[in-house]
Amino acid sequence: MSRMAIRYTPQDCARLLEAVRTQQPLVQCLTNAVVTNFTANVLLALGAAPAMVDIPGEAAEFAPLASGVLVNLGTPTGSQRAAMLEAAEAARRAGTPWVLDPVAVGALSLRTAAARTLAGLGPAIVRGNASEIMALAGAGTGGRGVDSTDTPAAAAAAARSLAAATGAAVAVSGPRDLVFAQDGSAVGVDNGDALLTRITGGGCALGAVMAAFAAVTPDAALAATAATGTYTVAAERAARQATGPGSFPVAFLDELAAVAPEDVEASLRLAVPEQAPQPEGVR
Amino acid sequence: MSRMAIRYTPQDCARLLEAVRTQQPLVQCLTNAVVTNFTANVLLALGAAPAMVDIPGEAAEFAPLASGVLVNLGTPTGSQRAAMLEAAEAARRAGTPWVLDPVAVGALSLRTAAARTLAGLGPAIVRGNASEIMALAGAGTGGRGVDSTDTPAAAAAAARSLAAATGAAVAVSGPRDLVFAQDGSAVGVDNGDALLTRITGGGCALGAVMAAFAAVTPDAALAATAATGTYTVAAERAARQATGPGSFPVAFLDELAAVAPEDVEASLRLAVPEQAPQPEGVR
Amino acid sequence: MSRMAIRYTPQDCARLLEAVRTQQPLVQCLTNAVVTNFTANVLLALGAAPAMVDIPGEAAEFAPLASGVLVNLGTPTGSQRAAMLEAAEAARRAGTPWVLDPVAVGALSLRTAAARTLAGLGPAIVRGNASEIMALAGAGTGGRGVDSTDTPAAAAAAARSLAAATGAAVAVSGPRDLVFAQDGSAVGVDNGDALLTRITGGGCALGAVMAAFAAVTPDAALAATAATGTYTVAAERAARQATGPGSFPVAFLDELAAVAPEDVEASLRLAVPEQAPQPEGVR
Numbered sequence: 001m002s003r004m005a006i007r008y009t010p011q012d013c014a015r016l017l018e019a020v021r022t023q024q025p026l027v028q029c030l031t032n033a034v035v036t037n038f039t040a041n042v043l044l045a046l047g048a049a050p051a052m053v054d055i056p057g058e059a060a061e062f063a064p065l066a067s068g069v070l071v072n073l074g075t076p077t078g079s080q081r082a083a084m085l086e087a088a089e090a091a092r093r094a095g096t097p098w099v100l101d102p103v104a105v106g107a108l109s110l111r112t113a114a115a116r117t118l119a120g121l122g123p124a125i126v127r128g129n130a131s132e133i134m135a136l137a138g139a140g141t142g143g144r145g146v147d148s149t150d151t152p153a154a155a156a157a158a159a160r161s162l163a164a165a166t167g168a169a170v171a172v173s174g175p176r177d178l179v180f181a182q183d184g185s186a187v188g189v190d191n192g193d194a195l196l197t198r199i200t201g202g203g204c205a206l207g208a209v210m211a212a213f214a215a216v217t218p219d220a221a222l223a224a225t226a227a228t229g230t231y232t233v234a235a236e237r238a239a240r241q242a243t244g245p246g247s248f249p250v251a252f253l254d255e256l257a258a259v260a261p262e263d264v265e266a267s268l269r270l271a272v273p274e275q276a277p278q279p280e281g282v283r
Numbered sequence: 284m285s286r287m288a289i290r291y292t293p294q295d296c297a298r299l300l301e302a303v304r305t306q307q308p309l310v311q312c313l314t315n316a317v318v319t320n321f322t323a324n325v326l327l328a329l330g331a332a333p334a335m336v337d338i339p340g341e342a343a344e345f346a347p348l349a350s351g352v353l354v355n356l357g358t359p360t361g362s363q364r365a366a367m368l369e370a371a372e373a374a375r376r377a378g379t380p381w382v383l384d385p386v387a388v389g390a391l392s393l394r395t396a397a398a399r400t401l402a403g404l405g406p407a408i409v410r411g412n413a414s415e416i417m418a419l420a421g422a423g424t425g426g427r428g429v430d431s432t433d434t435p436a437a438a439a440a441a442a443r444s445l446a447a448a449t450g451a452a453v454a455v456s457g458p459r460d461l462v463f464a465q466d467g468s469a470v471g472v473d474n475g476d477a478l479l480t481r482i483t484g485g486g487c488a489l490g491a492v493m494a495a496f497a498a499v500t501p502d503a504a505l506a507a508t509a510a511t512g513t514y515t516v517a518a519e520r521a522a523r524q525a526t527g528p529g530s531f532p533v534a535f536l537d538e539l540a541a542v543a544p545e546d547v548e549a550s551l552r553l554a555v556p557e558q559a560p561q562p563e564g565v566r
Numbered sequence: 567m568s569r570m571a572i573r574y575t576p577q578d579c580a581r582l583l584e585a586v587r588t589q590q591p592l593v594q595c596l597t598n599a600v601v602t603n604f605t606a607n608v609l610l611a612l613g614a615a616p617a618m619v620d621i622p623g624e625a626a627e628f629a630p631l632a633s634g635v636l637v638n639l640g641t642p643t644g645s646q647r648a649a650m651l652e653a654a655e656a657a658r659r660a661g662t663p664w665v666l667d668p669v670a671v672g673a674l675s676l677r678t679a680a681a682r683t684l685a686g687l688g689p690a691i692v693r694g695n696a697s698e699i700m701a702l703a704g705a706g707t708g709g710r711g712v713d714s715t716d717t718p719a720a721a722a723a724a725a726r727s728l729a730a731a732t733g734a735a736v737a738v739s740g741p742r743d744l745v746f747a748q749d750g751s752a753v754g755v756d757n758g759d760a761l762l763t764r765i766t767g768g769g770c771a772l773g774a775v776m777a778a779f780a781a782v783t784p785d786a787a788l789a790a791t792a793a794t795g796t797y798t799v800a801a802e803r804a805a806r807q808a809t810g811p812g813s814f815p816v817a818f819l820d821e822l823a824a825v826a827p828e829d830v831e832a833s834l835r836l837a838v839p840e841q842a843p844q845p846e847g848v849r
Binding site for chain 2: 032033034035037038074075076077078104107108109110111144145146147198199200201243244245246247250
Binding site for chain 2: 599602610618628631632645815816819
């Protein structure tokens, strides 16, 4: 897989976090009903400004004012699907970077069709778990509900094909998160904690964070990598204090607000995709 | 009331929790906008897998894939009502057990009509507070908003009539929770804490937990009892650490993830319905 | 600005909190999807009873049963806009006091039109940040998303004009919160903490608390002041324990449940609008 490894450094990612904190990007979210509160709080904790504008007639009006847009298909009502098309088209016209999160595509035909249409509207980043990325690329039938039944490594070919077809960076979440650039080169992130999978919205809110980072750089793969790195470093710090899935998100929001660029630089474990992961604390 | 007491044991309930942890049932939730996040987190903490699939066109497609389904009428938009009918019918056809929670029926005519239609579609369990169960059975006019103005004991006749008419187990929440089997036999659960009534979703999320338990046994009354027992034992443990309604749900999710089958067996206080409650810690 | 200062005392506000705790007003909320859970939990922690009834056909049926109503335009779907008109008209007919929160009006034309129509239906209180109040009064073009780009002092003329035109008390949130009575007289509240702006729903839930207080007094400006005072005193106490935006709402809900009328009387810092703020702890 590493024939084309991306050579980002932890310092590149730390600098991007610094830019998010300074510029406080305004992130428009069209996301699912389950995670809208958590997502807004994640953006606020990070230092960005959330705007959950997702109704037809407003979605297109707002996208040119936003610094970045998230389109997440978790609970896509008819009204929201119309608003998503509006927002994606308006974002593309205005040059606002936007992120597509095709939650649970594959098993459900309605959202699968919506995701395919949206994927053609120029997302900067497509983010999902391995089963979602494979289903969107036409290489699988989806996972079990919102859970992946495939590994990020298994999704590599599908992710590269999706990146080439859409022009987007493609981020695949898992124990090792992988980010693929449009040219197929890839980088891995080895931070994070399993508690992120024991709360709802752990992945969905990361999509919003990617939209915040995409607002401060034209390099979409770097935005996805720095967003993943910041998010998972904060998760690791939170997991050390948490005693379960109730106390974890509380600590996570505190840590997301507290984590400094130098913490990201010190703790981020970027990987050449095919190498074995480094243990935490060793770099 | 005890002419027909159900003789479940704490050990029966503990075994069912063990089965939930092992099988990780996939629970489709069509629930209200207020509690969707908390409900998903409760299912994840318990060890089940939530899927909040509640839009027309997807609801019926997903129900046969789900292990159990929750239909909760808390904020029943037109789109959601259509999806609920779809999901209930598809669940019945597929043999997927489903739970009906008729939130605030009685005072509001639109959801009362919807609840009556749904009650005829073969729910495995109907769950509500005393006023809701009485209103659904045609024996009362509902409570004050989402709060009951009647006691579970007062609702006993209505619950038995509802169980007989629908074929469902009927669970009535209150200081002593009561579960009625289809044949009118009953069991009480004396665990829990008043803090569960000081947070939104305390009752609604229990409906989702019942759907998870109904997925692992054909005995719907046992599923309702074991779900109530696990939930209220975790609530008691959480209440010992909490200092108010903000810290309680945090501790509750931690405890729901931590509570072991042997804790349920040791702490569950099942009651013959007409007996006085046993004090906590004495069995 | 103080040519017409309102001479409320902390004791007036403390007595109103006592009345809320005793009467437990039933507050119907038609609010945005982002904050519905937090808003319900805030009302429960305060001692009021939330009922999130916001769908057409139910909204009008419920408003006469409610003690107070909140209409918040944060995510105004078509269905919700219809329900808001219903609820406001039914509340006016029934004499139920209702609160209008025109979230993010100005930048978005659809909600701006809705807010102007609603403002003509007799709200008891209009609550917003400075940019929202100015935009609703026709004196500005709105803020940046949901954030104000103006100060409460700058919004004073707009607030007075809005109060005169609508008959409502007008509350403008900011570092110093200001409340304007219908006659243009004003009072300031100097409590609070910046962490309230680092969580979503900090302002939105205050609108619901105002509806609870408006249910127990005919003096809408006093209701807005006492609600703001109770809310911000609890926020100050919570901020002393919190380590960030994750732990703050947990502590805030605990404090909202714990704060006693005598705490409000002892800690509330009411201000004559043009005076410099008093430091915390000095009265």
